[in-house]
Structures are given as structure tokens and as C-alpha cells.
Amino acid sequence: MKTIAIILAAGSGRRLGSDLPKQFLEVEGRQVIEYTLDAFEKCAAVDEICVVTHQHHIPEIKSIAIRNGFHKLRDVITGGADRFSSSRAALEFYANESPETIIMFHDSVRPLIAPRTIEECVKEMECHDAVAVGTPSTDTIWVLDSQTNIREIPPRGNLYNAQTPQCFRLGQISEAYSRAAADSGFVATDDCGVLLRYAPECKIHVVKGSADNLKITYKEDLSILASLLKSRSLAYDKQDESILSNKI
Structure with a gap:
């Protein structure tokens, strides 16, 4: 099966309070989206990549691909006003x-997705209708009423924090999106929500993700990302030193 990674990069960065969209901010010498694209470029399970972004940023994405030698990038297309579009x-x-092509949606602002997680998603698609990445919730979740009073506390054992990638077969997810587009009252916050609503017969299997696969949303997330990148760099340096010592 062919696997296509769709990198969603049309966000404005409004919640981060930056004039530049967060996916284009530089952290530890590279733009956020460079780390994201690098993970999918290095993953053997991914056949090609497509970036969806604002039309003004299309030249920037193409420049990033050329600079890094991202050969899997097939095209960069114009996105819409929201994630759904x-x-x-x-x-x-x-x-x-x-219709059997695997479509893998991923947030451009989740730069630390591990290639092994991507590979696991593709492997699980061999025996599931759809696959998504998530982590068990470690916090108690409150459901509030309209007056911000606690109305309900769901059992934590069944609660997961949604991440990306989220993987589907092209035919199934396209049909679900067509149905959703005809329903003016439906609001989706992710792609799994569309499939769950309009193709409930399709079961979505969850692959356990990692806390490192954070979504850059607020300014403090950039500091967390920088710390994680420094830790990884230090680990790689120590690994290289160990290999060199063994050779000597």
C-alpha cells in the first residue's frame, strides 16, 4: 500500500502570540517544520509527503525542502481557513x-514525532480501518457546564490525549469528509472525529504515543522543545563517543 504523509501547516500561530506562524519559528538552529519533515523523510514506511499551508508560505516550504534534500516532498498546496478545509x-x-492509499495526517507543529511511531502506524493499518496516535491521560478530566461548574468526571482509565499522525484509507476518509461538508452543523477538531461521526462502522485503533510528541501551541512549548532537542543532541554525542572509544 502506498503511504502519503499530509503535513498540516496552515495555522496562523495566533495562540502563541507571534506574527510568524509557529511552524516557521526557529528553535536550536532549524525551523519547527524542518524537524517535522525530517522525521517523515527518514521513515522508510512513508512514500511521499505533501504540505498544506497558506499560499504565502509555499515558496518557504519549497526552499526548506531544497535546503534539506527532502526528496519525498511531492507538492505544497494551499490550505483553508481551518483544519477541516x-x-x-x-x-x-x-x-x-x-482508494486503498494510506493517508497520514500530521500536525506540522509536532516536530518530535518518532519515525518508529510512524512505522508502527503504517504497520497497524494492515489490520485496522484507521490508526491514530495517543497517550493515556495522567490528569483527571473535568466536564464543565455553561457556568463553569464541574458537571462530570469521566473515568480516567478510558481517556487518552489525542496526537498525530492519524491514518486512514483514502476512500473511507474522503467519503466521510464529503458527508461532513454537507452537514453545516458539524464542527471537527481532528480527522478522527470526522471518520467517527460519518463512518462509525470504521474502527480507529490507537497506537501509544510519547510525551515528546508535543504540539507547539504556546510560547513555553518552544522552551520545552529546545530542551528536548538539546537532550537528544547530547545523547547522540555520547553515543558517538562510545562508538569511537570501542574502535580505539
Whole structure:
């Protein structure tokens, strides 16, 4: 099965309070989206990459790909005003692909996705309708009423924090999006929500993710990302020193 990674990069960065969208901010010498693209470029399970972004940033994405030698990047297309319309734009772009093609949506602002997690998602697609990445919730979750009073406390054992990638077969997710587009009252916050609502017969299997696969949303997240990148760099340096010592 062909696997296509759709990197959603049309966000404005409004919640971070930056004039520049967060996916283009530089952390430890590289833009956030460079780390994201690098993970998918290095993953053997991914056949090609498509980035969905604002039309003004298309040249920037292409420049990043050339600079880094990201050969899997097939195209950069214009996204919409929200996640739903950006995902749908990607599905329409690939409308002529086989319905069995695996479409893997990923947030551009989750730069520390591990290639092994991507590979696990693709492998699980061999025996599941859809696959998504998530982590067990370690916090108690409150459901509030309209007056911000606690109305309900769901059992934590069944609660997971949603992450990306989220993987689907092109035919199934495209049909679900077509149905959702015709429903003016539906609001989706992720791609799994669309499939769950409009193709409930499709079961979505969850692959356990990692706390490192954080989503850059607020300024403090950039500091966390920088710390994680420094830790990784230090670990790689120590590994190289160990290999060199063994050779000597």
C-alpha cells in the first residue's frame, strides 16, 4: 500500500502570540517544520509527503525542502481557513489515487514525532480501518457546564490525549469528509472525529504515543522543545563517543 504523509501547516500561530506562524519559528538552529519533515523523510514506511499551508508560505516550504534534500516532498498546496478545509484540500488533491492509499495526517507543529511511531502506524493499518496516535491521560478530566461548574468526571482509565499522525484509507476518509461538508452543523477538531461521526462502522485503533510528541501551541512549548532537542543532541554525542572509544 502506498503511504502519503499530509503535513498540516496552515495555522496562523495566533495562540502563541507571534506574527510568524509557529511552524516557521526557529528553535536550536532549524525551523519547527524542518524537524517535522525530517522525521517523515527518514521513515522508510512513508512514500511521499505533501504540505498544506497558506499560499504565502509555499515558496518557504519549497526552499526548506531544497535546503534539506527532502526528496519525498511531492507538492505544497494551499490550505483553508481551518483544519477541516485544509485536510479536505489534501484529499481532493489526491482524489485520483487508489482508494486503498494510506493517508497520514500530521500536525506540522509536532516536530518530535518518532519515525518508529510512524512505522508502527503504517504497520497497524494492515489490520485496522484507521490508526491514530495517543497517550493515556495522567490528569483527571473535568466536564464543565455553561457556568463553569464541574458537571462530570469521566473515568480516567478510558481517556487518552489525542496526537498525530492519524491514518486512514483514502476512500473511507474522503467519503466521510464529503458527508461532513454537507452537514453545516458539524464542527471537527481532528480527522478522527470526522471518520467517527460519518463512518462509525470504521474502527480507529490507537497506537501509544510519547510525551515528546508535543504540539507547539504556546510560547513555553518552544522552551520545552529546545530542551528536548538539546537532550537528544547530547545523547547522540555520547553515543558517538562510545562508538569511537570501542574502535580505539
